[in-house]
Amino acid sequence: MTVQGARPRLPFFPPDLFEADREHLLRIVRDTGTGPAQKFILGEHTAGFEQALREQLGAADVVACGSGTSALTLVLAAMDVGAGDEVVVPAFGCAPLAGSVVALGATPVFADIDPWTMVVDPDDMERRITPRTKALMPAHMFSVMADMPRLTALARDRGLRLVEDSAVAQGGVQGGVPAGLAGEAGVYSFVQVKTFGTAGEGGAVVTRDAELGRTVRMLRNHGQDGVHRFVHHRIGWNSRFDEVLAAFQLHRLPGLADRLERRAMIAGHYTERFADLAERGVLAPPPGRDGRCSYVYTLQCDRRDALKAHLAERGVDSHVYYPLPLPRQPAFSGFAAPGDTWPAAERAGQRILSLPVYPHLSDAQVEYIADTVREFALAP
Template structure:
């Protein structure tokens, strides 16, 4: 094993924006002292929307206050409400189900594909009823869901399709950007995401201009942007911050380089860890269509022991979703009686993620890989 790092390697980097410190401070000063005093939904936000629409090929991009809020706005714009059902993955982040519940609808949990760890389209189709209004597919860790299958399913069954790409910006599948397979897609800009920032924020992308207009109205208390204090619908406060919009515009030119660096590190991990498959640790394959470098997640029956071993050697690791969504007290009342989600339960028990962010050094990546390999060597066949 290579020499241990002088300091602990955290799972979340505390220095993601260190090189942008001066730019951020100048942005705060410029907007705070500017004569127009526009702090939300100004020209910088509009410019960011145009840039991301152009980058993804979407007709419309609508900035809002978070990825969760983006889901909320889309569901409201689609008219989802009491009596409706939305099919969601059984494994993933709480907003996948919580936003459906908040809309007054029922989340219906579909088991996941055991390899992709994203919702299984066949499982989703088996759950469609006369009440089903929307399919909500979500990308997971660093793998896109089977969006061609979900697109086909939505079209065949006359359903709306939402693509939760909160963590997948930069991913593509069959040449189409993540977020562009659904009737609407979602991005998140929370700091650890691939296009993260030092704050909360999100974006809705869509080709449906009517849907985009509704989302714009709903994000600002139901106002249409023309007549202030005229509220056409019950909306939300989900407006985008001008400081963060300017900061994202500053960071956008470097996004591809940061994504490439993440991908390079993920490939290093995969090359080093692939031989461990016979010793109880399954690493994702190197590269491939439909992959994006967000986090690097492996599967192991000895997750707790691996996490302790990494911590003992100065490496932070993270377990994202230690139980499937239907097993949470908040969502159990919505789960179908007698339902089972074996693949989701297996993923919740076995997944663990390693550090993956652009400012990791090659030496740190090799040290982390060495540490995982050493763990496999010491565990033997246990």
């Protein structure tokens, strides 16, 4: 936080996320760079990081890879999704939901979202299933996890593959099941601003299916099996994990639970403070802990741009995620059927606004942000 005159400045993405770990990170860089093995990718740190996550989750396999986006691509490729196949995805969310499908020659089919939670509507997802559908790929969004019990049953009943885009939800739990393990496979993202972000780029595939994990492990390294070098069993990718970042994530893993708890406490406080503002045009996410994640805290506001300006004037940065639904994006508009609509996704794009929720916000800063939103909503 910096000061402009007498007014605090609260950034949306703080520049000091890793300040407490700076010296440790510098040691890791030096030790890795001068180590006798000269192993910069897929070494002992990566293996140790994967093992630590496997044990924490109770997963059959965790495969660290280059990014959350490539993790989605690797999972779909491991499921042999390709030309002629359709994958049903949310109409509202991050571009890789559709981009990973298109990259494999398949077709994304867009389903609308629930107007309050902003995660995919299972009923609309079911309506979008055709004989060409091969997989369902729901995504957790902002503060709320998708309805995985319902979607798991739907995939089972219709004989479809189920990929869980849990990139923003690491640490979330729904009905006792960790995010990423409700479907056949899920993904995490370790880009800086995620709940377990790192000082760079990275991701992971998590799965209860050991054979699926083995295939993903080959695909991330040009189709090699890790036993016979330069023997390529499948066409793969270069999506290998960095040893420096693996060691850094191992260092930061013990503190993850406390950081997640702090995020959840901040989000819960916001929701409590905003509970009476719905009739004033400000809608908070649903309360509760089960099936929740605290990647960012996103509310909906009838006068979103005015609220954003009000916050900025008082030193609070905010962020608009996804102002356009995916089928309205130029890259994906060709996959939208003429005349098709996604009313909840369209409305969300016009109303969403995300507030700072990073764990080292002080109680006073959290209260200031909440007071500023309330000041706007309750103004005559």
